Amino acid sequence: MFSPFMARAIELAVENVRSGRGGPFGAVVVKDDRIIAEGANSVTATNDPTAHAEVLAIRAACARLSCFELRGCELYTSCEPCPMCLGAIYWARPDRVYFGCTAADASQAGFDDSFIYQEFPQPHSARKIPMVRRMRDEALEAFRAWERQPDKRPY
Numbered sequence: 001m002f003s004p005f006m007a008r009a010i011e012l013a014v015e016n017v018r019s020g021r022g023g024p025f026g027a028v029v030v031k032d033d034r035i036i037a038e039g040a041n042s043v044t045a046t047n048d049p050t051a052h053a054e055v056l057a058i059r060a061a062c063a064r065l066s067c068f069e070l071r072g073c074e075l076y077t078s079c080e081p082c083p084m085c086l087g088a089i090y091w092a093r094p095d096r097v098y099f100g101c102t103a104a105d106a107s108q109a110g111f112d113d114s115f116i117y118q119e120f121p122q123p124h125s126a127r128k129i130p131m132v133r134r135m136r137d138e139a140l141e142a143f144r145a146w147e148r149q150p151d152k153r154p155y
Contacts, residue, residue: 013078027053029061037061054085
């Protein structure tokens with residue numbers, strides 16, 4: 001089924017590759033049947049490993065709406081979101097996500113993120129990038145300060 005919003009996300013992905021600005025990923029955020037933000041992968045152009053299309057579109061949409069949530073919005077992305085983008089999507093809380101290509105399609109094109117999913121259940125010390133806990137008791141002070149903060153803005 002044709003969607004002008006998905007078509008735009010795909011167009012952003014193709015233009016991004018053809019222009020040499022970044023990888024083959026594009027995303028748009030839609031609210032009230034209008035595109036309010038767009039993003040195209042710019043990891044290599046900006047030397048920022050978090051500059052994925054979905055993250056950039058989410059950042060732009062939240063800035064435009066002056067809100068850290070995207071309730072009432074939909075995200076259209078040219079490809080199934082990677083683990084990082086999926087996390088950002090869940091934190092942003094859009095109503096729905098539409099995607100074009102699958103993670104398997106991305107893998108065939110050289111963008112395989114399946115190893116990240118395999119890392120999640122591993123013990124911290126057994127991961128490809130070992131994770132070592134230090135100073136937990138001291139670090140808990142940040143949460144205690146948060147709990148005591150009378151004017152905190154929960155998210």
